[in-house]
Each structure stands twice: as structure tokens, then as C-alpha cells.
Amino acid sequence: MNRKNEVGYNKTNKENDIIAPSSTVDESINFSIDLRGVSRGNTVDFYTTEEKITINSIYEFDMKRDQRTSINYFLSSLVGELMMNIMKVAKKRDKIVEDLESKLIVNLKNPLSLLDVRGYDQCSFLEKLKVNIYLYTDIEEEDLDDFISEVKDRSMIYNLCKDSLDISIRLNTIL
DSSP: OOOOOTTTTTEEEEEEETTOOOOEEEEEEEEOOEEEEEETTTHHHHHHHOOOOEEBOOOOTTTTTTTBBBBHHHHHHHEEEEEEEHHHHHTTTTTOOOEEEEEEEEEEEOGGEEETTEEEEEEEEEEEEEEEEEEOOOOOOGHHHHHHHHHHHHHHHHHHHTSSSSSEEEEEEEO
């Protein structure tokens, strides 16, 4: 039984995992977001209810060209969500976090396959992600492990990827 509610979001009934009318589902348990993707020549546009996100390529090796690539959006979303959760968890714990910055180092395996180079047809993939997060904080050093653990638990994209990617996250406090 598939039905959509008036605002265009699907809601899943927890008991039997079917789409249910909005009056029977608690949004605190299940909430579904719809994106519409449209191919326009060499680009793909995704539409949310408020904006358009354009992807120009899978990855761009020329750093002087437009960097709106699917990989850059994905990696920015992963690290951006971690940083947003650092601010949320700090606020919840009544801790100070200032001068928050990050650096991401990614190892992309078999990059020549993305360029369609003859003889290179192995699957390209992200092998390892190293996230360094720099911040000024009043969190005690012995509490940082517990703090980053809660941050990771609250990060949907990290939790989606943690079992399939080698992701290391390091907090570096600034004195």
C-alpha cells in the first residue's frame, strides 16, 4: 500500500515497513526525504524543496576547473556533518568550541579508471580517509575520546560509511 502525504514526503510504518498515511506515523521514528535528479547534458541537477545542487562530474583532476563533483560533495558532507555535530555536542555538554577547522586526506585507488585510460579498468574507490579536526576547546583531554565517540554516533553519513571505508578521525586541540 503506497501513499504520499500532502507535502511530498514518504513515511514508513515501523511495524511492517510500508508507506503509510501521515496520520498513522510518528515522524520522530521515521522520516523520508525525496530528491529529484535530472540529467542536463554533461551535468546532473538534484532538487530539494528549496534548492538545486549541480554535479559537474564524478571527480575533477584539474584543480583549476569547477570542483562541483560528486566525490567533493560527498566528502564535504561527511566532514561537514562531523563538524556540525562537534558544535551540537559541545553545546549540549555546555563546552566551548571555537576556531573549528578540518583537513581531509583521501586515498583514491585506481584513479586512471575514472579517466577511461585504456588498460586501466579496475574499479576506482576511496580506500582511506583521514580527517584531522582542529579546534580550541575547554574539553579536558581525558574526555575527548568520549566526546568524539558521541559526535560519530550522531553522524549519519559517518555511520553509513564506517563499515565500508577506512576512516580515521583525529581531534587536535589548539592551545
